Amino acid sequence: MVGELHAGDPRAAAAAGTARFLAQVDPARPVAVAAHFDADGLSAAAILVQALRAAGRLAEPVIVGKTETPWDGTFAARLLALAPGGLVLADLGTRPAAVLPDMPTLVIDHHRPTGTPPAAITLSGHGLEPEPTSALIAWWAVGALGDQADLLWLAGIGLVGDMAEGAGFAELADAQARWGKTALRDATSLVNAPRRTAAADAGPALRLLLACDGPKGITKGEGPDAEALRAAKVEVREAVEAARRVAPRVVSDVALIRFTSPCQVHPLIAQQWRGRLRDKIVIAANDGYRPGWVHFAARSASGLDLLGFLAKHRPAGADGRYGNGHAQATGGALPLPVWDSFIAGLGF
Ligand SMILES: [Mn+2]
Incomplete structure (x- = not known):
């Protein structure tokens, strides 16, 4: 077991760990929020960026590209270009190597750790019963910044996206009651589509998750970003049919x-x-x-x-x-x- 969620109440531990992380970050500098490009990772990023900005912090999402990992030099260069004061790694794995040495770092993840990240605060849901996804842990984490009820639909998208719909989290039931089970499911399917395409451009999905106030903004969206998600679904369906x-x-x-x-x-x-x-x-x-x-x-x-x-x-x-x-x-x-x-x- 790695990290802080395994002793006592994981919700309180996630918020406490995040408060300690933010105390290490120079508020004049942005928090770089690095995330995986699937529905869970993108939702985690959207939760963190919105909650940090609402709390008066600077925050910038940085999403991994096709075949890229945060432990590649190209990704570190993208992060450093932001001159961040702190780094969040969401849904990217828990590994025994620093992404940016000497940078205050918060790891939010639920994959099986391959080691303990050095000098990071690690919120790993791996091994918890039931096992939370990264977006849900991110939502618990930003509880450190006040009430986040309006962002709960994003945690719901992460749970549905990583097939944790049946895990029994009260947060998902609350999100389904407020925003609709079908809308959450359909929005998740759309948000998850571009990462499987040849270009794997997470931009449209991330912009929608940041701009919308619920899943229907995605499922009923008519702008170019919503259109890009629908086109991605068609491209992936055809590739599956062939394979x-x-x-x-x-x-x-x-x-x-x-x-x-x-x-x-x-x-x-x-x-x-x-x-x-x-x-x-x-x-x-x-x-x-x-x-x-x-x-x-x-x-x-x-x-x-x-x-x-x-x-x-x-x-x-x-x-x-x-x-x-x-x-x-x-x-x-x-x-x-x-x-x-x-x-x-x-x-x-
Ligand atoms: Mn995940």
């Missing part, structure tokens, strides 16, 4: 589906085959997402710990992009030659 025609190859307990698409549809393909090959470890591998690399998603319906499985089969040359996430939903990215030795090790 689902590929037949799996099975070697012992692993089923491999290999295809080429610029879209991040490998998690969707793995999820679909998981339901049909219930005793297999399903690996959907996409060699068109990034030239020279294979991006893959692993799923299993058998309850096997896939993080453990990938750790056992870790090829030489794999880096921090390999084998992160959740026990039942993981994957990674490997350069082509490393991928070849990985699947050779699995018997392919």
Whole structure:
């Protein structure tokens, strides 16, 4: 267990940790809010940025691009260009390396930690029962800045986006009662679409999450940003249709589906085959997402710990992009030659 949410009330601990973080930040400088580009990460960013600005703080969202992680030098340069006084990392993983050394840092995350971030205040929901998503932890966190009831729909989008709808959080029930279950679900589906497209431009979704006062602003929106989300859904649907025609190859307990698409549809393909090959470890591998690399998603319906499985089969040359996430939903990215030795090790 890493971080501060595991002793006592996680809601109070999230707010207390955030207050301590903000006390370290020079208020004349912006807080850089770095986030993942899925519905949970973008909603977490929208919650943090809006609550910080409403409290009179400067805050700027910085969203990772396609294949980018905060631990890449390119991303650190984007952060430093803001001359931030503090850094929030939302829904980006919990790793044992600093993104910006010597920068006050708040980690908000729910993926399985691969270590303890040095000198950061870490709000990790991993292992809590039920497990909160990053947007919900972000909403708890900004409780440090006053009442945030009007931002609760954003936490709802994060929960729906990461399939925590059935986890039993009272916050989601409250959000559904106020803004509508269907509207939250439909808005989540739209916000989640662009990250799977070839361009993976999170801009339109983030602008809508920052500007709207509820999910219907997204589902009923008519501007270019809402239009971009609808176009993204069409692009992704067509890419899924193409990839689902590929037949799996099975070697012992692993089923491999290999295809080429610029879209991040490998998690969707793995999820679909998981339901049909219930005793297999399903690996959907996409060699068109990034030239020279294979991006893959692993799923299993058998309850096997896939993080453990990938750790056992870790090829030489794999880096921090390999084998992160959740026990039942993981994957990674490997350069082509490393991928070849990985699947050779699995018997392919
Ligand atoms: Mn998440």
